[in-house]
Amino acid sequence: MRLLVTAGPTRERLDPVRFLSNRSSGRMGYALAAAAVEAGWEVILVSGPVSLMPPLGLFRFESVESASQMAETVKSLAPQCDAVIMAAAVADYRPARVSVQKIKKHPGDLVLQLERTEDILAALGAAKPAGQILIGFAAETEELLTHAREKLLRKNLDWICANTVESGFDTPTNAVTLLGREGQVISLATAPKPELAREILKILFPRY
Ligand code: CTP
Numbered sequence: 001m002r003l004l005v006t007a008g009p010t011r012e013r014l015d016p017v018r019f020l021s022n023r024s025s026g027r028m029g030y031a032l033a034a035a036a037v038e039a040g041w042e043v044i045l046v047s048g049p050v051s052l053m054p055p056l057g058l059f060r061f062e063s064v065e066s067a068s069q070m071a072e073t074v075k076s077l078a079p080q081c082d083a084v085i086m087a088a089a090v091a092d093y094r095p096a097r098v099s100v101q102k103i104k105k106h107p108g109d110l111v112l113q114l115e116r117t118e119d120i121l122a123a124l125g126a127a128k129p130a131g132q133i134l135i136g137f138a139a140e141t142e143e144l145l146t147h148a149r150e151k152l153l154r155k156n157l158d159w160i161c162a163n164t165v166e167s168g169f170d171t172p173t174n175a176v177t178l179l180g181r182e183g184q185v186i187s188l189a190t191a192p193k194p195e196l197a198r199e200i201l202k203i204l205f206p207r208y
Contacts, residue, residue, distance in 0.1 A: 003033075003036045004044045005033045005043065005044070006047070007024075008029065008047050009023070009091075010070055010117075012095060024169065030045070033054075035200075043058050044059055049065060060077075083132065084133075086121045093116060093117060095112060096114060133158045133204070135159045163177075173192050175188060
């Protein structure tokens with residue numbers, strides 16, 4: 001069993017000293033990778049910038065910075081994997097222009113133009129090999145299950161792990177509801193992320 005997991009935020013550069021990013025700590029993705037290593041699986045972890053040590057025993061570790069680097073790495077490795085879990089908080093927008101020189105301040109406001117990044121998970125869903133299991137995350141501040149179900153269908157996923165931003169973002173514990181494409185709805189109570197990761201893998205992969 002070969003599993004690819006993504007984790008952490010991405011950073012989208014503005015200039016040599018500044019970037020746009022988010023509060024993702026990477027802990028959920030790292031915990032899922034560690035739980036899969038415990039089961040003896042071949043685990044590839046693709047990580048944005050985080051302050052965590054990669055779990056021991058990984059098959060492969062790839063460190064990336066931006067959404068486009070994550071897209072390139074994941075799209076090249078995913079076709080050889082039995083399952084992919086996109087736990088990374090990938091930026092949806094990046095600065096339309098990256099300044100080579102540090103941006104100097106001027107009187108008045110600065111308006112930044114942002115452009116969309118590629119939706120990696122949607123691309124994987126559109127090109128999913130037969131038999132591959134594709135899992136996404138949804139972190140929402142409102143209408144959790146409605147938004148999560150919409151992402152499950154739109155991105156052609158097998159499962160989506162829905163959590164509120166409050167319970168799961170940059171925290172040591174999480175509570176998730178797993179939505180399956182066959183209509184399954186399974187809620188897991190608040191637990192430390194390493195424990196929750198094992199519970200999630202047990203449900204998504206009955207042979208775990
Ligand atoms: N994702 C991705 N590529 C992106 C953005 C997100 O692969 N450019 C993945 C994440 O890893 C996660 C899921 O898609 O598994 C989150 O779905 P998304 O629709 O992007 O949710 P948000 O980023 O929260 O965006 P929004 O709620 O604004 O639609």
